[in-house]
Amino acid sequence: MTLWISRFVRTIQAKLIIIYVLLILIAMQLIGVYFVSTMKHTLTNNFTQELQTTTNFVLMQVGPKLDMVEGTDFERSREDLNAIVRSVSNMNGIEIQVLDATGKVLTTSSQPDDNYVGRKNTETVVNRALQGLRDNEEVIIGKDNERKKVLAQPIQYGAKNLGALYVVASMKDLYDTIDNINRIFLSGMAIALGLTAVLGIILAHTITQPIKDITKQATRVAEGNFEGQVPVLGNDEIGQLSEAFNDMTRRLQEALSVNEEEKEKLASILTNMSDGVLATDEHGRVIVMNKRASLMLRIRPTACVGKELSALLGLAEAELRERVEDKMNWMLLPVHAEEEGEADHDSILRVTFTPIHRRGEGITGTIVVLQDVTEQEKLDQSRREFVANVSHELRTPLTTIKSYVEALDDGALDEPQLAGRFVGVIHNETERMIRLVTDLLHLSRLDSKQAKMRMQPIEICELLEEVVDRFSFQFQNKHIQSVVQIEASIPKVTMDRDQIDQVLDNLVSNAFKYTPEQGTITLSASIADEGKYVAIVVQDNGMGIPEKDVERIFERFYRVDKARSRNMGGTGLGLSIAREMVIAHGGTIGIESEWNEGTCVTFTLPLSAPVSLAQPEETEGSEAEV
Ligand code: ADP
Numbered sequence: 001m002t003l004w005i006s007r008f009v010r011t012i013q014a015k016l017i018i019i020y021v022l023l024i025l026i027a028m029q030l031i032g033v034y035f036v037s038t039m040k041h042t043l044t045n046n047f048t049q050e051l052q053t054t055t056n057f058v059l060m061q062v063g064p065k066l067d068m069v070e071g072t073d074f075e076r077s078r079e080d081l082n083a084i085v086r087s088v089s090n091m092n093g094i095e096i097q098v099l100d101a102t103g104k105v106l107t108t109s110s111q112p113d114d115n116y117v118g119r120k121n122t123e124t125v126v127n128r129a130l131q132g133l134r135d136n137e138e139v140i141i142g143k144d145n146e147r148k149k150v151l152a153q154p155i156q157y158g159a160k161n162l163g164a165l166y167v168v169a170s171m172k173d174l175y176d177t178i179d180n181i182n183r184i185f186l187s188g189m190a191i192a193l194g195l196t197a198v199l200g201i202i203l204a205h206t207i208t209q210p211i212k213d214i215t216k217q218a219t220r221v222a223e224g225n226f227e228g229q230v231p232v233l234g235n236d237e238i239g240q241l242s243e244a245f246n247d248m249t250r251r252l253q254e255a256l257s258v259n260e261e262e263k264e265k266l267a268s269i270l271t272n273m274s275d276g277v278l279a280t281d282e283h284g285r286v287i288v289m290n291k292r293a294s295l296m297l298r299i300r301p302t303a304c305v306g307k308e309l310s311a312l313l314g315l316a317e318a319e320l321r322e323r324v325e326d327k328m329n330w331m332l333l334p335v336h337a338e339e340e341g342e343a344d345h346d347s348i349l350r351v352t353f354t355p356i357h358r359r360g361e362g363i364t365g366t367i368v369v370l371q372d373v374t375e376q377e378k379l380d381q382s383r384r385e386f387v388a389n390v391s392h393e394l395r396t397p398l399t400t401i402k403s404y405v406e407a408l409d410d411g412a413l414d415e416p417q418l419a420g421r422f423v424g425v426i427h428n429e430t431e432r433m434i435r436l437v438t439d440l441l442h443l444s445r446l447d448s449k450q451a452k453m454r455m456q457p458i459e460i461c462e463l464l465e466e467v468v469d470r471f472s473f474q475f476q477n478k479h480i481q482s483v484v485q486i487e488a489s490i491p492k493v494t495m496d497r498d499q500i501d502q503v504l505d506n507l508v509s510n511a512f513k514y515t516p517e518q519g520t521i522t523l524s525a526s527i528a529d530e531g532k533y534v535a536i537v538v539q540d541n542g543m544g545i546p547e548k549d550v551e552r553i554f555e556r557f558y559r560v561d562k563a564r565s566r567n568m569g570g571t572g573l574g575l576s577i578a579r580e581m582v583i584a585h586g587g588t589i590g591i592e593s594e595w596n597e598g599t600c601v602t603f604t605l606p607l608s609a610p611v612s613l614a615q616p617e618e619t620e621g622s623e624a625e626v
Helices: 002-009 012-069 074-092 126-131 172-222 237-272 291-297 311-313 317-325 376-409 416-447 460-478 497-513 562-567 574-584
Strands: 094-100 105-108 136-141 147-157 158-170 276-280 288-290 330-335 347-357 362-372 457-458 480-486 493-496 522-527 533-540 590-596 597-605
Touching: 002 012, 012 094, 012 147, 094 416, 126 136, 126 147, 126 158, 126 317, 172 237, 172 288, 276 291, 276 311, 291 347, 291 362, 311 317, 311 376, 311 590, 317 347, 317 362, 347 376, 376 416, 416 497, 416 574, 457 460, 457 497, 460 480, 460 497, 460 522, 460 533, 493 497, 493 597, 497 522, 497 533, 497 597, 574 590, 574 597
Parallel strands: 480 522
Antiparallel strands: 094 105, 094 158, 136 147, 147 158, 276 288, 276 362, 330 347, 347 362, 457 493, 522 533, 533 597, 590 597
């Protein structure tokens, strides 16, 4: 209960009520004090004046009678005096005593008068009056606490001082009237205070209720509930406050939804970005991280938030700080496969650091962007290797040519036999260089997609037989048997004849180069992949390729046995050119080989219209043995 009271006293409603009541109380008190004192003063004055008038009236009548008392007929005069005094006393309810010059009571209005008559009145006012002083008055308090006004006037007749008139008037009525008025005033004040308290409650309620409503709504808004509005009950200050609050709620909701939208946008951008993004606080601890970043760093996203960035990237604190603050704000970070031996899954990340500056506070965080540059790095690496390979391939024949030219210059020219051999070597090396440069040119055209393709329908049978024809002389020299097998149903295939000729030349020349004497080279063509492709196979029973090299055999300049390939006039580009050309046609190429058993290269070309595979049977085979 006391708690409730102390809480209530602290409310605005209670304060307003208390203020109203106190104001009314103070106002009423002031008015009351002024009013009561003025009224008391006026009533007392009126009472005194009335008493004096009565006294003067009695004095006028008593003077001649008292003069006569001193004379002859004392008893009659006394009775006259008695009659005057009693009639006035009866009329006004006052007590009158007529005293002689010595202060002895001659007559009195009180009944019976035996106690007073003849006795001396020694009161101060009487003494003063007997001395001739006028207007002697005082207030006395009687036996039963009754206030009385006492007045004493000298009785003068002519120039003689005959005695004094002593008048006592009860002030009871006067004070009763004042008390009544006081009571009326107090009850009026109590009613006014009660009414003020009630009005105060109502008035305070009209002020505090909207404030309570606003407080409730503010609590709801703070909890994130923007529904509902504060009622606007008027255009006064509280109404304006309610309107302003509603307006503020609306704007806050708008701002929050914009903020949320921005957050969602940011989250979806972060989620769908192909780059990894991390954000850290001023202490270098991760606060935001997208999924891509965790995939790139190969860690679970939940395990990262709150961790030190330096620990995540495996960098020393000082190095990280240097990167963030320096101009050179990026680095390449190798990330190794989780399991050992999976070197293919190793990746290289380009990590860019962007510090976040806040005015006056310096760096308050860092944004880290991770880009997977593994492919790019591999490409750069292979480009570097390519340039090195080209330089190397060109330097070897050039060095040979140079040394032979020098030898000729040094005198070999004079020996025709030697000179002839030297010129032959120079010629071979030059041929090789021309082949190399031609191959490179081919590759570069294929790479830059500059090579225009002249597509035309070609009979596969004719194509393969022509290849064999081109090599027939070489086959003959090496006693190699060539076989051509073609499925009967193969339609014409749309291709760039020159390019496919080049592919076949490369494959057949390889087969020829790496097949010993008496070997067999088979060229076959069949429908593959549910009639959508034609597969052309070049197979030999030569030396084959070791298993470890098969995988890389299509790489540029890749050779199993460099010296031997070079001796055979190979450039190491034949298979890669073939692959580029087949891919340009929309086909595929693959190699199967077994060391010392033979090699089988298969490439496919798409057919313009799929062929039905209804007649899988035999083929019209053309076997040629040269
Ligand atoms: P090259 O001009 O050296 O022949 P290629 O790209 O055509 O270059 O071939 C790459 C390497 O593949 C060759 O050096 C050779 O070692 C190997 N190779 C290609 N075809 C065959 C084959 N039919 N038999 C054995 N090895 C082959």
